[in-house]
Amino acid sequence: MTASLFERASALLSLGLLAALALAAWLLTELALRPIWDSNYRSSTKLNAQVTRAEITQTDQKGRTQFQIATPTLSLFEDGSAEMNSPVMLALRDDGPPVQARANKGLVSANQNEVMLTGQALISRDAYDKESEIRIATDWVQFDINAQTAQTKAPVRVNQGNILLTGVGMKFNQKTEQIEVLSQSQMILPGKGMRQ
Numbered sequence: 001m002t003a004s005l006f007e008r009a010s011a012l013l014s015l016g017l018l019a020a021l022a023l024a025a026w027l028l029t030e031l032a033l034r035p036i037w038d039s040n041y042r043s044s045t046k047l048n049a050q051v052t053r054a055e056i057t058q059t060d061q062k063g064r065t066q067f068q069i070a071t072p073t074l075s076l077f078e079d080g081s082a083e084m085n086s087p088v089m090l091a092l093r094d095d096g097p098p099v100q101a102r103a104n105k106g107l108v109s110a111n112q113n114e115v116m117l118t119g120q121a122l123i124s125r126d127a128y129d130k131e132s133e134i135r136i137a138t139d140w141v142q143f144d145i146n147a148q149t150a151q152t153k154a155p156v157r158v159n160q161g162n163i164l165l166t167g168v169g170m171k172f173n174q175k176t177e178q179i180e181v182l183s184q185s186q187m188i189l190p191g192k193g194m195r196q
Contacts, residue, residue, distance in 0.1 A: 045077040054084075058145070067091055067145060069115070071106065082108040087117065091148065091174055097126040099174050101143070101150070116142045123150060123172065132161025136172060136179070148174040156181060162190035 054074035058067040071084035087106035091099040104119030123136040138156040143149070150172040158165040158179055169182030 045079045045081065047075055048078045049076045050074070051076070065092055069106070080110040080112060082112075084108070087115075089115065089117075089143070093174075096128045096131065099123065099125045101141070103140075113145050114142060115145065116140060121152075125177070127161075131177070132163075133159075134177070134179070135159040136170065138170065141170075150174070153182075164188040 051074040052072065054069075054071050056069040056074075057065055060066050068090045069084070069087055071087040073085040075083045077083075084106035086104060087102065089101040089106075091101075093099070101117055101121065101123045103117035103121040105117070107116045107118070108114070109116075118140040121138050121141045123134070123141065125134045127133040136150075136156060136158050138152045139154040141150050141152045141154075151170060153169045155168050156166065156170040158170070158181065160179070165179075165181055165185060165187045167181035167183060167185035171180045171182065172178070
């Protein structure tokens with residue numbers, strides 16, 4: 001084996017190892033960005049019932065509606081979890097318009113306290129008083145119903161009035177309407193350049 005052939009083989013082996021490491025890093029990142037429970041888990045549990053045009057309402061102790069979910073198709077599983085197609089969620093409030101969330105699919109945890117929306121997830125709240133409208137777009141978002149919070153580790157785009165904020169990962173508190181973009185945040189103000 002000549003020296004140049006050996007160098008070429010070594011270079012190819014190095015490139016192959018580098019490509020394998022890059023692929024492994026990408027796969028690990030994708031797995032880390034996914035929520036702990038997802039649709040793959042659904043396939044391991046038995047379907048218990050399927051409902052068309054379902055509407056779920058949660059009330060407070062006085063019987064006032066606090067939370068609603070509407071979906072054209074609801075699949076219920078034996079462990080208490082559920083899967084929804086094209087769900088629309090409403091969190092009703094006394095001090096302002098409701099917070100609405102929608103997506104292509106929705107997954108409800110077995111304890112029914114967590115709802116994950118996947119595929120073009122959008123959270124919105126209309127403007128009221130001196131508060132600007134809010135629009136949050138991401139690939140998936142997970143809601144904690146009791147805590148009234150939403151979060152994602154996916155890329156996110158937030159429009160609040162004329163302000164645009166983008167980044168990766170987000171936490172939204174429905175009670176305080178505080179939005180926190182977790183990393184790589186960039187803000188564009190009206191009539192201004194990009195700010196970080």
